[in-house]
Structure formats: structure tokens, C-alpha cells
Amino acid sequence: MGDITTVAGRTLALADLHASLTDPVLDAMNFLNEVVSRFPEALSFAPGRPSEGGFATDDLARHLRTYTDHLEHGLGWSQERVRTQLFQYGRTNGIIHDLIARTLAHDEDIHVSAESVVVTTGCQEAMLLTLRALFARPDDTLLVSSPCYIGVTGAARLLDIAVRPVREGGDGPDPEAVLEAVRRTRAAGGRPRALYVVPDFANPSGASMTLAARERLLEIAAQEDLLILEDDPYGFFVRVGSARPTLKALDRERRVLHLGSFAKTALPGARVGYVVADQEVVGARGERTLLADQLSKIKSMTTVNTSAISQAVIGGLLIESGCRLREANAEAIAFYRANLNTLLGELDRHFPAERRRALGVDWNQPDGGFFLVVNVPFIADAKALEDSARNFGVLWTPMSDFYLEGGGERQLRLSCSALTPEQISEGVGRLAAFVHERAARSHR
Amino acid sequence: MGDITTVAGRTLALADLHASLTDPVLDAMNFLNEVVSRFPEALSFAPGRPSEGGFATDDLARHLRTYTDHLEHGLGWSQERVRTQLFQYGRTNGIIHDLIARTLAHDEDIHVSAESVVVTTGCQEAMLLTLRALFARPDDTLLVSSPCYIGVTGAARLLDIAVRPVREGGDGPDPEAVLEAVRRTRAAGGRPRALYVVPDFANPSGASMTLAARERLLEIAAQEDLLILEDDPYGFFVRVGSARPTLKALDRERRVLHLGSFAKTALPGARVGYVVADQEVVGARGERTLLADQLSKIKSMTTVNTSAISQAVIGGLLIESGCRLREANAEAIAFYRANLNTLLGELDRHFPAERRRALGVDWNQPDGGFFLVVNVPFIADAKALEDSARNFGVLWTPMSDFYLEGGGERQLRLSCSALTPEQISEGVGRLAAFVHERAARSHR
Numbered sequence: 001m002g003d004i005t006t007v008a009g010r011t012l013a014l015a016d017l018h019a020s021l022t023d024p025v026l027d028a029m030n031f032l033n034e035v036v037s038r039f040p041e042a043l044s045f046a047p048g049r050p051s052e053g054g055f056a057t058d059d060l061a062r063h064l065r066t067y068t069d070h071l072e073h074g075l076g077w078s079q080e081r082v083r084t085q086l087f088q089y090g091r092t093n094g095i096i097h098d099l100i101a102r103t104l105a106h107d108e109d110i111h112v113s114a115e116s117v118v119v120t121t122g123c124q125e126a127m128l129l130t131l132r133a134l135f136a137r138p139d140d141t142l143l144v145s146s147p148c149y150i151g152v153t154g155a156a157r158l159l160d161i162a163v164r165p166v167r168e169g170g171d172g173p174d175p176e177a178v179l180e181a182v183r184r185t186r187a188a189g190g191r192p193r194a195l196y197v198v199p200d201f202a203n204p205s206g207a208s209m210t211l212a213a214r215e216r217l218l219e220i221a222a223q224e225d226l227l228i229l230e231d232d233p234y235g236f237f238v239r240v241g242s243a244r245p246t247l248k249a250l251d252r253e254r255r256v257l258h259l260g261s262f263a264k265t266a267l268p269g270a271r272v273g274y275v276v277a278d279q280e281v282v283g284a285r286g287e288r289t290l291l292a293d294q295l296s297k298i299k300s301m302t303t304v305n306t307s308a309i310s311q312a313v314i315g316g317l318l319i320e321s322g323c324r325l326r327e328a329n330a331e332a333i334a335f336y337r338a339n340l341n342t343l344l345g346e347l348d349r350h351f352p353a354e355r356r357r358a359l360g361v362d363w364n365q366p367d368g369g370f371f372l373v374v375n376v377p378f379i380a381d382a383k384a385l386e387d388s389a390r391n392f393g394v395l396w397t398p399m400s401d402f403y404l405e406g407g408g409e410r411q412l413r414l415s416c417s418a419l420t421p422e423q424i425s426e427g428v429g430r431l432a433a434f435v436h437e438r439a440a441r442s443h444r
Numbered sequence: 445m446g447d448i449t450t451v452a453g454r455t456l457a458l459a460d461l462h463a464s465l466t467d468p469v470l471d472a473m474n475f476l477n478e479v480v481s482r483f484p485e486a487l488s489f490a491p492g493r494p495s496e497g498g499f500a501t502d503d504l505a506r507h508l509r510t511y512t513d514h515l516e517h518g519l520g521w522s523q524e525r526v527r528t529q530l531f532q533y534g535r536t537n538g539i540i541h542d543l544i545a546r547t548l549a550h551d552e553d554i555h556v557s558a559e560s561v562v563v564t565t566g567c568q569e570a571m572l573l574t575l576r577a578l579f580a581r582p583d584d585t586l587l588v589s590s591p592c593y594i595g596v597t598g599a600a601r602l603l604d605i606a607v608r609p610v611r612e613g614g615d616g617p618d619p620e621a622v623l624e625a626v627r628r629t630r631a632a633g634g635r636p637r638a639l640y641v642v643p644d645f646a647n648p649s650g651a652s653m654t655l656a657a658r659e660r661l662l663e664i665a666a667q668e669d670l671l672i673l674e675d676d677p678y679g680f681f682v683r684v685g686s687a688r689p690t691l692k693a694l695d696r697e698r699r700v701l702h703l704g705s706f707a708k709t710a711l712p713g714a715r716v717g718y719v720v721a722d723q724e725v726v727g728a729r730g731e732r733t734l735l736a737d738q739l740s741k742i743k744s745m746t747t748v749n750t751s752a753i754s755q756a757v758i759g760g761l762l763i764e765s766g767c768r769l770r771e772a773n774a775e776a777i778a779f780y781r782a783n784l785n786t787l788l789g790e791l792d793r794h795f796p797a798e799r800r801r802a803l804g805v806d807w808n809q810p811d812g813g814f815f816l817v818v819n820v821p822f823i824a825d826a827k828a829l830e831d832s833a834r835n836f837g838v839l840w841t842p843m844s845d846f847y848l849e850g851g852g853e854r855q856l857r858l859s860c861s862a863l864t865p866e867q868i869s870e871g872v873g874r875l876a877a878f879v880h881e882r883a884a885r886s887h888r
Contacts, residue, residue, distance in 0.1 A: 154745035269752035301598035308713035
């Protein structure tokens, strides 16, 4: 922050800026993003970043070429038209919407028109557009499965949208608790508009909804006139059992908006995500559009359109996979499965059952994904994290950042996606040393 | 919009969605973006898109390579580190902020720390972040030079920000009119927070501020505690005279936020823009940060970070130019100058002085940029445009879209940036036929 002490002239008071800037949610997100860089030597269970194992820098040029070849030779476009596609402003809702729709059909048994897919600058923009479109009145309330990914609560904060947390159980959000929250929201004068949920291997909890819970949630959504914002970045990464159908695949009534990301299944650097918004919107004169068409109006005021270059890279990658991204992720799926198994095994090894009980330590056993949660017998806050990083060389994420309503003070999130098995093993050893030291200190 | 007539289940009322979706500003933006595709055969003076003349699809791979070579050989990074830079989530405020700061120093005599540059997903996101940070209270009011670019009024609409237009004169916004608007806003109970202005060759009017007006505007900003949001996408493209200093180059008190775009000087498809936010922000406990650091928190909730691939392409292009983008644009500058001269010449040819007076037609003579405004003796609305496109094969933009307060009903904007001289000549001929027919009809 270089020369700010020598500033002449205009100084702004933080208190005079938008209230989101003093919200702990936004600070937490920045903290997560930058914590790794503050302790470069520490082993980090903090970020949910994907492994880079399958990627080489030269892939970018190859994917670009695959995409332009597809336009030129597959679709018969002239070189000038291809050039325009990459160079110019483009279609607001994206240029690879058709490839994404085809991929969703193959991978997820989600069958939607290409026109209902809005390609976005990462899934984060998809959340922002969706929230902006759906939340119109001060009493409109967003329900979120809690603990909750801070991307969505942060976006809600930017737009001054009221949020009500619905506490998760071991299998993710309990549909009956959602129903209860809907009723409480109404009783308090609010209008429950939508529920945000990550059904598979949630960030941060690692929890997954059972098939029965998914079906019941859709029933409740129909009965209570609730929309569901389904975010599914980790669904491919099954550890035990088999992949469950997404809420969108089960959705018969277009109550689900399906938010998608290529950050975990392709590369985060492209910043390409999407939202399937196939709901029908009826205007004052009875004119009918797709919700995707409405999102387009908003997108033209946030980013105009998603980078054509980034879309071309992701498009090339989809084409190369035959629009079967799950198959193309076979190695990644095996890698994350092995990593999560290694993490669970190392936790078992360092905290055998008896010691676990004595210390008051335990953790959940997610069916897949990047994350699990450890309960510890001390306050696992930013201060504890600093100590852990500096003195034990290991990073993790305080769970309390993910609870809007308080909670998670004695919980930490471990992510194993960006580590090697050796690093996981070493990291859990360091974590065990830290936990033992802390536990001993808190017993003193 | 394929299968929407067969939708089962959830239907949303447009009236129940956010009010911005029924705002004409957002419709106008979509209309501008898609009007070209509706009349592919028409000659189009409508969009402010840059010429593609200097671009080849293969440039993308070369720019990528230039950027990665710079990291590897220029900065001595390992291949792994380069890979991470392109593949992963990255620094929220961008990875080419240093290259942009260097370019601003060379091209604009703007000297700011790299840390004060926020790289954004196009200039549109820069507007969104800036407005979100600065506008906190319901009475906070944005002044806009009017007629105004709809990107900024649209973004304000998304965030429910109050906007007050300040009518432009022939030389752009009159500082005394700005002062008057500040006082009127205060008298009406509002808090004037910032003025949005395009000082050079504004979109849509083509008007430019004199040097004296720039200096006076900065004085007024200091006196009235107003921030200035300076948007300068067209500053390079001088037709007559020489380039004038930007408001930021003249700013001694850090009252100006400088919004930048590479859409016109590099390529729109990359969606890379930026904002220089070197203001100091003081927190409740006296802690000091840059406004850029605050914008970072918001950006992590809009797009997380700007596509690393897009940044690498723009970064490579900047490196190739020695961070002297104005020089690299020499051919483009000559092209746009010639085009604007051709447009003015053809207007003179088709509407000689006498006929001009008889018809009640005239136009301004911008010192540069992409746009000029024609006054016509009939209502130049969407209906007239449709007629012009269908029956005369020529597209333009109704100016009334750019006035929040009403106005411009008998004005149309012509853009000459994406046409050849031959197309301009042919297009003005078609426009003349249309104008003559309309004028005759309105005299009947």
C-alpha cells in the first residue's frame, strides 16, 4: 500500500462508504484469498483451489486453436467471422452457451435450451446477476444453508439483500428446517424468495444431501413458492458411493436455478461460470421471456459480456472432451478422492480414537469434494490461525467466518484439493502438534 | 427463446423482479448491443465498436506468449509459477496493474502506484465497483453529464443509486452547471457524491472539455467536496488539435477516479478495464488504506478476479508496445481520424448548407473520437430507426436513450468507428435519403 501516508487532498471515511465494506463477510473473503501469500512457507489446508496437476501453460493456445478450428472447420465460419467472435464485444449471455448446454445434458442429465444458459465471469457473477434479478423489495429474503459459502452472502451484502441462515445437519440442509425458516420469514414480515444450497460436498461443511432430502426440498419449494439457487462446483468429485442427481436434474417445475463453475473442473484463471435460468417471466402486457433474457439485461451493466478469449479457452476444452467434462475429469476425480482419503487416514493416524476422545477432537467424513470440518477444544479464530501458521507451519480456515448467525467458533475447515499426499501427511502432523499444544494450553 | 411456451411450473412476474429490469436504460443497452444482428444487411452507424483492422486471431497466442516470456525470462519466474499465474485464482485487483501504471505514466502523464490500479472485467465492472463503494446512503446522488453513456446510469440503476443529470453544452459539461447541480442536489436533501464525465470526445455527444473547463471543474470538486469519475476510452483518438490532459493528470488532490478501458485501444473481447483509485480511506480506528483496497473487497463479490488469460493477452500487448499504447495505436488513431473526417465530409456533401437550412438538419464537429450528433426535423425514435434499417438499409442510435431527463428526441448519434470510408460514404447517402423522406413526410 506504498505511498498512502503521503497523500495530499481528499480522504474518505470508511464509515461513509457502502456498509458492505465494513462487513466481516467481505473481509473474510479477502483474507481467504490472500492468507496463502502471507505465509508462503506454511502448508495450507485453507484455500479451495483446484490442483494444477493436469494443466500446462501451453494448453491455453491449444484450447484456443481447438475452438477456432471448431468455428472454422466444424461450423464453416469465415476467418473474418472467427476473428470478430474473439475480438469484438459479443452476445451478452455468451458464445459457448450451446456447448455448456450439451455438456450439462451429457454430464448431469440436465436438459435445457442453450438460450437458458447465461455464461458469466465466474460463478460469482452468476450469483450476483441472479440475486439482483430476483430480489426487488426490502422484505425479499434469501435463505442460505448455514454454514454458507461467503461468495453468496457477500454478494447479497453488496445488494443490501436480507439473508436468513438455515442451519445444516450432517446431511446438509434439512428440508423441514427450510420449511420452518420459510414460515418464520413470513411471520416476521419477509418474503422468502430463494434458498441457496450446495447439495454435493458443500463448501465449507463437506455435507451432501440425500436423494430423499433433494426430492423433499423440491416438494417444499413447490408448495411454498420458493426458488432454489443450486450451486454445484464439486459434484464430480465423489469419494464414496456414486454421484447423486443435482436438484436441477430432478426439477420438474423449473424451480431451480443451476449455478455452474468451470473453476474446479477446468481452470479458475479463465473466470468462466454460468447459470441455467429457464424460468418463464411474464411482463405487464403478457409478453413472455426466459429469466435468462432478464439476466442478460443485468449482465450488460456488470461486465457487458464474458471475455471471448476465456470462453474460447473453455469452449476448446469442452470440444476436446466431446462435451463430456466428467469423463475428462477422471484423473482429477481420482486425485481428489485419494487426497480426501489420505486426509481422513492421516487424521485417524494422528488422532487415534482414544486420544480424540480425551482431547475433544472429531471431524466429519464427507462423501466427496475438497473439504471437511474438524471440531477442536479451543477457539479457532484468526488469532489461532496466525499462531498455527507462524509457529506450526500449517494453515486452515476458521469455520466461524461461514456462520452469519454465530457458531463454528471451535471448528476449522480443512481443504485437501491443492496438496500432494505427502503434503497432506506432513500437514496433518503439524496440525496435530498445533491442536495438542492449544488443547494443553486451554486445559492449563 | 425456443421452448418457453411449453414451460410447466414456476412463472415469474416481471413486476416482481428488480425494478432495473423494467427500466428503459437497460433495454436501450441491450438494444444497442443486438440491433446490428437484427439487420445484418444494413450499414450501421450504431455501435461504438472498434475497428478490427489491426487484429488477427493468431495475435492472441502471440500476446499470451509475450506475457509468459516476460514472466519467465524478464522476471525470472519458474515455469510452475507462470503456470499458477495463468491457471489459478489470482490477486483480486489483478496481475497486470504494474504494466497499466507504467502505461498510464507514459501515455497520460498520470503517475500513480501500481497498488492504486484495480484491473476489472471491462470498464463496466470498474463503474460498478466504484459506484458500489462510494454510494452508501439513500440520499447519495450521482451527477452525470447529460446526455450520458448508459453503462453508468444502468449500473447506478442496478444499485438503486439516485442520479441527477447535468446538461452538457457544446464543450461538454459546463463546470458552473455542475456547481449549480451540486447546490440543487443539496437543497433537495441529497448528498452529491461524484460526477461522471467523459472529458474527451464523449459518448454519445462527441463533445470535449476545454483545458480551462477541466481546471475549473477540479476547483469546484475541491470546493464542493465532490469526487470525479473520469471515463476516458476515446482520448487517444484526436481528429484536430492535440490531446488534452486528462482530469487525472491535472488532479493534485486525488479527487479523480480514472476509469480506463482497453476495449478501444486493444480489443473488447478481452474484457479488461481498470480504475485508478488512489484516494486514501480512513477507518474507525484510524487505519489507512487505498480506495483501491476497498474496491478489492467488492470485486471479490462480483467476479473474484479478472480472467488471468485476458489479462495475459492485454499484458503481452502492453509489453510488446513498451507500455506505450498511444504509439502502438498510431495506425488506429489515423484510421479513426480519417473516418471522422470522411463522415463530416460526406454529411457536407449530402446536406449542402442551403439544403441543411431548408431541412432543419445540422450536426456537431467533434475534435475526435467515434461519435457525432445530427439534429433532424423529426422524431428519431426506435420506430424511425426500424424504418431506416428496413427501408433505407442504414442504422444509427436514437439520442433520446441517453437523456434521463428527456431530450434528444430529434437527434441521432452516428458512430464511424467500425466502418470503411466506402461504407461511410454509402451509409451517409442512405441516411440522407431517409432524412429527406422523413422530413418530406413531416412537412406533408
